[in-house]
Amino acid sequence: MAIKTRAYSVDGKREMTIDEFQRWLKKFDDDEDGRISRDELANAIRVSNGGWFTRRKSKRIIRSVDANGSGFIDDNEIKNLAEFAEKHLN
Numbered sequence: 001m002a003i004k005t006r007a008y009s010v011d012g013k014r015e016m017t018i019d020e021f022q023r024w025l026k027k028f029d030d031d032e033d034g035r036i037s038r039d040e041l042a043n044a045i046r047v048s049n050g051g052w053f054t055r056r057k058s059k060r061i062i063r064s065v066d067a068n069g070s071g072f073i074d075d076n077e078i079k080n081l082a083e084f085a086e087k088h089l090n
Helices: 018-026 038-047 055-065 075-089
Strands: none
Touching (some): 038 055, 055 075
16 A cells, blocks of 8 residues: 555654654544544644644544544554645644
8 A cells, every 4th residue: 555655844944754653643542442532632743843723723624534433543544644634834
């Protein structure tokens, strides 16, 4: 699958593969439930010099990439998040 070798920019400087992106994002799973909530996503973006990123925007992004409608980003939806970030957040 081509996505596994593709690199994603997290902080505008560093590029990473989808697997590296997933490991980085998991660092923000504060409750360790294996899913990323709206607040956890907002925190990840803030830490990556995206201070303008609000909880409202993170909610909208989760709705856009949450394939199963759970309100969270799980392992199966990380690819969706990476693609959304690359397309809409550079």
